[in-house]
Structures are given as C-alpha cells and as structure tokens.
Amino acid sequence: MLTPAQAARRALPSVDRLLKSEAVGDLIARYGRPLVVETVRALLDEQRAAIAASGESQASFDEAAFITACGAQLAAQTRPSLRRVFNLTGTVLHTNLGRALMPKSVAEAVAAAMTHPVNLEFDLGGGARGERDSHVERWLRRLTGAEAAIVVNNNAAAVYLTLNTLASRKEVLVSRGELIEIGGAFRMPDIMARAGCKLVEVGTTNRTHLADYASAISPRTAAIMKVHASNYSIEGFTAAVGEPDLAGLAHEHRLPFIVDLGSGMLIDLEDYGLPHEPTPHETLAHGADLVTFSGDKLLGGPQAGLVVGKKDLVARLKKNPLKRALRVDKMTLAALEAVLRLYSNPERLEAELPTLRWLTRPLADIEAQAARVLPHVAAALAGRAEASLVSCSSQIGSGSLPVDLLPSVGIAIGGGAKRRHSLAEGFAAAFRALPVPVIGRINEGAFIMDLRCLDDEAGFIAQLGELKIEKSIATENTEFTERIVNRQDAKSAKKNEAGETG
Numbered sequence: 001m002l003t004p005a006q007a008a009r010r011a012l013p014s015v016d017r018l019l020k021s022e023a024v025g026d027l028i029a030r031y032g033r034p035l036v037v038e039t040v041r042a043l044l045d046e047q048r049a050a051i052a053a054s055g056e057s058q059a060s061f062d063e064a065a066f067i068t069a070c071g072a073q074l075a076a077q078t079r080p081s082l083r084r085v086f087n088l089t090g091t092v093l094h095t096n097l098g099r100a101l102m103p104k105s106v107a108e109a110v111a112a113a114m115t116h117p118v119n120l121e122f123d124l125g126g127g128a129r130g131e132r133d134s135h136v137e138r139w140l141r142r143l144t145g146a147e148a149a150i151v152v153n154n155n156a157a158a159v160y161l162t163l164n165t166l167a168s169r170k171e172v173l174v175s176r177g178e179l180i181e182i183g184g185a186f187r188m189p190d191i192m193a194r195a196g197c198k199l200v201e202v203g204t205t206n207r208t209h210l211a212d213y214a215s216a217i218s219p220r221t222a223a224i225m226k227v228h229a230s231n232y233s234i235e236g237f238t239a240a241v242g243e244p245d246l247a248g249l250a251h252e253h254r255l256p257f258i259v260d261l262g263s264g265m266l267i268d269l270e271d272y273g274l275p276h277e278p279t280p281h282e283t284l285a286h287g288a289d290l291v292t293f294s295g296d297k298l299l300g301g302p303q304a305g306l307v308v309g310k311k312d313l314v315a316r317l318k319k320n321p322l323k324r325a326l327r328v329d330k331m332t333l334a335a336l337e338a339v340l341r342l343y344s345n346p347e348r349l350e351a352e353l354p355t356l357r358w359l360t361r362p363l364a365d366i367e368a369q370a371a372r373v374l375p376h377v378a379a380a381l382a383g384r385a386e387a388s389l390v391s392c393s394s395q396i397g398s399g400s401l402p403v404d405l406l407p408s409v410g411i412a413i414g415g416g417a418k419r420r421h422s423l424a425e426g427f428a429a430a431f432r433a434l435p436v437p438v439i440g441r442i443n444e445g446a447f448i449m450d451l452r453c454l455d456d457e458a459g460f461i462a463q464l465g466e467l468k469i470e471k472s473i474a475t476e477n478t479e480f481t482e483r484i485v486n487r488q489d490a491k492s493a494k495k496n497e498a499g500e501t502g
C-alpha cells in the first residue's frame with residue numbers, strides 16, 4: 001500500500017514532462033515561459049496537497065483537465081487590471097469610473113502621438129525648440145478670451161502651481177463658505193498649506209461680504225481667491241461676493257484675483273437645455289486674473305488642469321520649477337487638442353462629444369431603450385428576481401451642478417415591499433462579475449441600472465446570458481413580488497453609491 005503522499009507523487013507528472021506537451025507549448029507561445037512554468041508548478045502543488053489530504057492511496061491525473069485549468073488561470077492572471085465597464089450609475093462624469101469619455105477621433109489623435117514621433121517641444125517653422133503647451137494654448141485663448149494658458153496634470157495641480165507661484169510664504173484670502181473638500185483628498189486648506197501659503201479665512205460659512213475681504217487685506221496678502229463650491233450648495237440665508245466686486249477690490253490693492261472654477265465649461269450649457277455652469281470666459285470678463293479648471297469634467301477631455309488668464313502671471317507659472325513636475329505628457333496633449341478643436345464647431349459638439357451627448361440625452365430616448373433592454377434583463381434573471389422600469393435621476397457628477405438632477409429611466413432589480421440592502425448588493429455583485437462589469441447603484445434596497453449612459457446596448461444584452469445570481473440571493477428574493485413602477489428616486493440619487501463626487 002502506498003501512503004497518500006506517495007500516491008500523489010506517483011500520480012502526478014513532473015513539471016518538465018508537462019512543459020514538453022504540445023498543449024502546454026501552446027500556452028507558452030501565448031503567455032511566455034516564466035508565467036506558464038509558475039502556473040504549472042502552483043497547480044501541481046495544489047493537486048499534490050489535495051491528493052495527500054484526501055487520504056486515498058489510488059490517485060489519478062487528468063492531463064487535459066489540468067491544462068485547461070492552467071489556461072484558465074493564465075487568462076485570469078493576464079487579464080488587464082484596468083478594464084472597460086458599463087457605467088450605469090447615473091453619474092455621467094464618474095470620477096471612480098474615469099470621468100469623461102472621448103470620441104474615436106480623439107482616440108486616434110492619441111494613438112498617433114503614441115506610435116509616432118511628434119513635434120511635442122519642437123517648432124516646425126524654425127526647427128528649434130518649441131513649447132509643449134503651445135499645442136493647446138491657442139485653442140484655450142480663443143475659447144476663453146484669455147491672454148495665455150498652461151496645462152498641468154489636473155485641476156488640483158493647477159491650483160497648487162498657481163498658489164505656489166503667486167503666494168508662497170504669503171497670505172491668500174478665501175471665504176469660509178468656499179473651503180471645500182472634493183473627493184480623493186483634495187481639500188482647499190491642505191492644498192494651500194502644501195503650496196506654502198497661509199490661508200486667511202474670510203466671513204462665515206453661509207455669509208461673506210466684501211467688507212470681510214477688505215478688512216482682511218494686509219501687507220502679507222498675495223492674492224484673493226474664489227473657489228467654486230462644486231460638490232455642495234449652501235441654501236437659505238446666504239451671501240457671497242460676486243466676481244466683479246472681488247476683482248475690483250483685489251486690483252485696488254494691486255493683488256491678483258484667482259478663481260478655481262473646478263469644472264468650468266467652455267460653452268453655455270443653457271444653450272443645450274442644461275443648468276448654467278460658469279465659464280472661464282465669463283469669469284475672466286468679470287476681472288479674474290487667473291482661472292483654473294479641469295480638463296475631464298464638463299469640458300469632456302482627458303485628465304488635465306488648465307490655467308488661463310493674464311500673460312505675465314501665466315509666464316510666472318511657466319517658470320516655476322514645479323511646472324516640470326506637474327506637466328502633462330504627449331498623449332494628454334494630443335487628446336486635449338483634439339477635444340478643444342471640437343469646440344470650434346458648437347453645432348457639431350453635441351454629436352461629437354460623449355459627455356455632452358449623455359447629459360442632453362432626451363428622456364424619451366432613454367425610456368425607449370429601457371423598454372427594449374428590460375425583457376432581456378428579466379430573461380437573464382430567469383424568474384429568480386423581479387426587474388422593472390423605474391424613473392430615476394442622473395447627476396452630472398465630478399462636483400458639477402450637484403443639486404441639478406436629470407430625469408432618467410432605469411431598470412430596478414429586487415426592491416418592492418421588503419427591500420433589503422444585502423439582496424441588492426448581491427445583484428450588484430452579480431452584474432459586476434459579468435465579462436464587461438456593469439456598475440449600477442443601490443437605492444432603497446433595489447439594485448438600479450440607470451440607462452442614460454448605456455452606449456453599447458447590443459454588447460450589454462449579449463453578455464446577460466453569463467449572469468450568475470447566487471442561489472442564496474435568489475431564494476431570499478422570492479419574498480419580493482411587488483413591482484416598483486415609476487417610483488421617483490430623485491432624493492436618494494443624491495446619496496449615490498457612486499462614491500467620490502469630486
């Protein structure tokens with residue numbers, strides 16, 4: 001009689017023998033030798049341990065099954081970590097899901113910059129050294145009316161570089177109502193401290209007056225700053241000082257007036273039936289000397305931070321050694337230039353720019369799509385849970401217009417009379433486990449997929465066959481028979497599962 005350990009050794013082939021098999025050879029060609037050797041070893045070890053633990057003295061080895069398992073493990077291991085998902089959260093600019101989406105034309109510009117040498121810092125006219133930011137500066141000047149512009153890694157970097165350049169070791173006045181935190185650890189007071197300036201808080205949380213600023217100005221003051229409240233709103237008994245007044249006060253004291261717009265849209269969103277969002281153009285016209293905003297929020301471009309304004313101030317920003325640490329690469333510049341170029345034709349913008357297209361998508365269009373998709377979702381659930389259409393509210397996201405919700409339509413799973421968060425989480429997990437993960441949100445015990453941003457309807461439907469609802473979820477869910485139809489969930493959309501709002 002063999003001991004189980006001996007049986008295991010005898011039943012299992014050697015690593016070398018397996019590596020010589022044709023099927024493993026195919027895996028080596030595909031995944032490379034080191035990964036395949038590692039995987040074969042690990043799986044053989046596992047089998048050996050399993051045989052030994054089973055206590056059986058007769059063990060067999062199924063080579064074909066073993067190699068299939070190796071292949072599956074290798075495929076899982078080499079799958080990209082950064083994966084495409086369906087954003088059905090209802091938050092159009094979802095920071096955790098990569099914010100703005102760009103059209104093919106922009107992707108092509110990026111691909112060209114990646115695969116060919118480009119005149120990144122090369123002046124093709126003179127054959128001499130050129131400026132990296134020049135490729136987008138002329139567009140930004142045109143679109144905002146600014147004298148000059150620079151680009152850095154994101155808006156946080158734009159604020160940081162601006163403060164560090166203009167106000168290091170000096171004081172900056174900001175209203176207490178604007179000392180915001182935006183998701184992902186961007187807190188205005190912390191950025192100020194890191195930029196080396198002293199924050200002087202002015203006024204109160206809900207009310208700040210021009211006199212508050214005026215009395216806070218001292219010989220150490222380097223700038224007056226206004227910060228767009230982005231992801232929150234103060235309502236009720238409030239007062240804030242308008243940009244023209246603040247600019248006037250700053251200039252009276254020969255101080256720069258800086259505005260962090262956060263999102264900053266280059267066109268008037270009201271033309272597209274959306275709520276107004278301040279534009280850098282307006283803010284500069286109100287007298288701001290420098291305006292900072294993000295490239296991947298409402299602008300709909302790549303992650304970037306833009307600073308536009310007075311030529312002499314932008315020149316100082318350009319000279320700060322930190323600019324080198326915060327600069328953007330050629331892929332970002334290629335994308336940004338291509339997106340800014342789209343803005344030169346406002347009539348085509350809605351058709352060309354996905355962010356704007358999703359934000360302005362007609363409700364009837366979403367409704368019709370939801371009605372088309374619902375039966376497929378219901379079929380995939382195979383009676384284990386109820387799916388129904390619900391009215392819901394999308395939000396713009398990324399701290400833009402936080403109180404303005406866009407009416408939308410979603411598909412709700414679960415919910416009903418006895419809504420339970422844990423069940424909804426089970427459905428959410430099942431949809432996340434699909435080949436192209438589907439990210440929805442949980443609202444009052446139901447898992448909701450807001451269809452506003454469903455671009456690839458066919459792809460979404462095609463993969464539903466792979467949906468696996470765990471038995472435990474399905475049995476628990478049989479309690480739910482009540483359908484929820486046309487339930488307004490505007491209120492809870494604010495408590496979006498989406499996570500970060502900034």
Ligand SMILES: *Cc1c(COP(=O)(O)O)cnc(C)c1O
Nearest residue numbers: 154155156228230262263294399
């Ligand atoms: C979003 C935002 C930022 C940070 O911008 P990123 O591009 O995410 O770095 C800074 N300030 C305000 C007011 C914002 O809304």
